[in-house]
Amino acid sequence: MNRLSRSSNIKWQLLSYFLAALAIVTGGMGAGWLLWRDALSDNNIWVEYVLLLVASGIAICYMIVTRYQRKIDTLHLAILQLASGNLGERIRPLGMDPFDRIYNDFNVMASSLEKRVKLLQKVGEENVMLQAESxxxxxxxxxxxxxxxxxxxxxxxxxxxxxxxxxxxxxxxxxxxxxxxxxxxxxxxxxxxxxxxxxxxxxxxxPIELEGKRLSEALDKWFPDYCRQNGLQGSIDIRLDGPLSDGIEHQLFLIVQEGMANVVKHASARHVELTLHDNGNQYVLQMNDDGQGFSSDSIRMNSYGLSTMRERAQKLGGEMDIWSKSGAGTRIKISIPKFMDEDESGGGQSETEQEQSE
Missing domain, CATH: 1.10.287 (Helix Hairpins)
Known part of the structure; x- marks a missing residue:
C-alpha cells in the first residue's frame, strides 16, 4: 500500500481527536474526585476546577479545528488560484495525512486541466498562424x-x-x-x-507587422504613433521575462489594436494606459482609459469589438475581464496562461507550496 492508502479516514481521525479531548476532561474530573475531593470541597473550588477542565477541553478542540481549518484554507486558496488562471498551482502533500488524498486528487485534476488548456493554446496558436498565412x-x-x-x-x-x-x-x-x-x-x-x-x-x-520584430518592439513604436494621431495621451509599460510564441504575440497585438480602436470610437478619452506583464504563471495585458465608460446594460450595444477581443483571448486558453462605469472610464484585463517547458517546470514551487513551507 502507498502512503495515501495507509492514511486514516478523516472522519475517524477527527472523531478520535474529540474522544481524546473528552477523555482528558472526564479523566481530569475523575482524578480530581478521587484524589483531591476533600480539598476541593473544603475550599469550595470544585466548580472552578471543573470549569478549568472544560476550558482545557475547549482549547484542545479549538486547536484541532484550527489545524483542520488551515488545511481546508490551503485547498480553498489552491482552487481560487486555479480558477483565476494559475494552472501551475499544486498542493504539496503533508505526508501520512488524511487530506493528502484530497490534495492528490486536486493535483491530478490541475495537471489534467493544464495539459488540456496547453493543448488548446497550441491549437489556437497554429490556427492563428494559418489564418495569418492565408x-x-x-x-x-x-x-x-x-x-x-x-x-x-x-x-x-x-x-x-x-x-x-x-x-x-x-x-x-x-x-x-x-x-x-x-x-x-x-x-x-x-x-x-x-x-x-x-x-x-x-x-x-x-498596422505594424510582427514579422522580424518582437511584440514589445512593435508596441513601442505603434502605440505612441496611434495615440498621437488620435489626440490621446498614452503611457505604456511592458515587462516580459522572455520571448512569447509567435501565435500569442500575434493575437495580443490584434487585441491591442481592437481595444485602442474601441477607445477612439466610443470612449471619448484623453489618456490611455497600456501594460503587459509576465507574472510567472500568466501574461496579463491591461488597457485603462479615462473615457466616458459604460454601464453593464449598454455593453451589448458596443459588443462587437469586445467580443472579438474575448474570442482572441479564449483561443489561447485565456479570458477577458471588463470593469467600466458611466463617467469613470474602462479597464480591460486579458489573462493568458503561461506554460513552461517540461524541463523548466520540474523545479518550480507553487504559491500554496511556498505558503505551506513557510
Whole structure:
C-alpha cells in the first residue's frame, strides 16, 4: 500500500481527536474526585476546577479545528488560484495525512486541466498562424472596403470642399465679400473632418507587422504613433521575462489594436494606459482609459469589438475581464496562461507550496 492508502479516514481521525479531548476532561474530573475531593470541597473550588477542565477541553478542540481549518484554507486558496488562471498551482502533500488524498486528487485534476488548456493554446496558436498565412482574400476584401469608405466619406467631402472653394472664388471676383466668412468657416470645418477621416484610414493601412520584430518592439513604436494621431495621451509599460510564441504575440497585438480602436470610437478619452506583464504563471495585458465608460446594460450595444477581443483571448486558453462605469472610464484585463517547458517546470514551487513551507 502507498502512503495515501495507509492514511486514516478523516472522519475517524477527527472523531478520535474529540474522544481524546473528552477523555482528558472526564479523566481530569475523575482524578480530581478521587484524589483531591476533600480539598476541593473544603475550599469550595470544585466548580472552578471543573470549569478549568472544560476550558482545557475547549482549547484542545479549538486547536484541532484550527489545524483542520488551515488545511481546508490551503485547498480553498489552491482552487481560487486555479480558477483565476494559475494552472501551475499544486498542493504539496503533508505526508501520512488524511487530506493528502484530497490534495492528490486536486493535483491530478490541475495537471489534467493544464495539459488540456496547453493543448488548446497550441491549437489556437497554429490556427492563428494559418489564418495569418492565408489572408490574401482578406486583403482584397479590405481594399474593396477601403475604396467604398473613400468614396462614401473622403471623396464626397473633397467634392464639397471643391464646390465651396469654387463658389468662394466667384464671390471674391464679384466683390460679394459679405458672404465670404460663412463659406470660409464651412471650408475649415469640412477640411478638419476630411483630415480626421484620412488619419483614421491611414492608421488602418499602417498596422505594424510582427514579422522580424518582437511584440514589445512593435508596441513601442505603434502605440505612441496611434495615440498621437488620435489626440490621446498614452503611457505604456511592458515587462516580459522572455520571448512569447509567435501565435500569442500575434493575437495580443490584434487585441491591442481592437481595444485602442474601441477607445477612439466610443470612449471619448484623453489618456490611455497600456501594460503587459509576465507574472510567472500568466501574461496579463491591461488597457485603462479615462473615457466616458459604460454601464453593464449598454455593453451589448458596443459588443462587437469586445467580443472579438474575448474570442482572441479564449483561443489561447485565456479570458477577458471588463470593469467600466458611466463617467469613470474602462479597464480591460486579458489573462493568458503561461506554460513552461517540461524541463523548466520540474523545479518550480507553487504559491500554496511556498505558503505551506513557510
Amino acid at each position: 489572408n490574401e482574400a482578406a486583403v482584397i476584401e479590405e481594399r474593396k472596403r477601403l475604396a467604398r469608405d473613400l468614396h462614401d466619406t473622403v471623396s464626397q467631402q473633397m467634392f464639397a470642399i471643391h464646390m465651396s472653394a469654387s463658389s468662394l472664388a466667384k464671390m471674391v471676383h464679384r466683390g460679394q465679400t459679405e458672404s465670404v466668412a460663412p463659406i470660409l468657416e464651412q471650408l475649415v470645418t469640412m477640411s478638419n473632418l476630411t483630415q480626421k477621416q484620412l488619419r483614421g484610414m491611414i492608421a488602418q493601412l499602417r
